[in-house]
Amino acid sequence: MLPFDLSYELTFGTRARSVAAARRSAGDRCRLRDAKLSLEAELGLDYFELRSADAQKQLLDNTVKAYADNLQLTAGRFKGGVAPKADVAQAQTQLDTTRVQDTDVTVQRAQFEHAIAILIGEPPGSSASQQRRLTTNLPALHWTPF
Numbered sequence: 071m072l073p074f075d076l077s078y079e080l081t082f083g084t085r086a087r088s089v090a091a092a093r094r095s096a097g098d099r100c101r102l103r104d105a106k107l108s109l110e111a112e113l114g115l116d117y118f119e120l121r122s123a124d125a126q127k128q129l130l131d132n133t134v135k136a137y138a139d140n141l142q143l144t145a146g147r148f149k150g151g152v153a154p155k156a157d158v159a160q161a162q163t164q165l166d167t168t169r170v171q172d173t174d175v176t177v178q179r180a181q182f183e184h185a186i187a188i189l190i191g192e193p194p195g196s197s198a199s200q201q202r203r204l205t206t207n208l209p210a211l212h213w214t215p216f
Contacts, residue, residue, distance in 0.1 A: 113189045116182045123179035130172040137165040 141161040147153035184194035 109189055113186060116185045116189065120179060120182035120186065123175050123182060126175045127172065127179060130168060130175055133168050134165065134172055137161065137168055141165050 141158070141164075144153055144157050144161040148155060148158045180195070187194040
């Protein structure tokens, strides 16, 4: 009778450890899936922010050009005695403010580009061709834990 009880205890202990290991393994898989989902969500958000920065940059570039033209016209009107000096100062301020905004958007875009590169496992800011590839085709995360 002793061998039967001992065998029962050993089998029961092995099964209990097996069940506990399976539970830990399932928990690890769930945590890994959560981490992957979080990374994919962050990648998607960064991509849309980058595209938004692209649109803002294009708009600001066009605005800077228009304000530069306006400043030139206003300065010409001032030299011709048609416009007051305040108009020239205002045109210059508009141009300077928009240039600063344009620079800020350029920096933000670079930050999103670097974040995307890091999330997909590439070094940020390497080559111009890599930057174009990163921003034109959003790659999927390449690792699958299962």
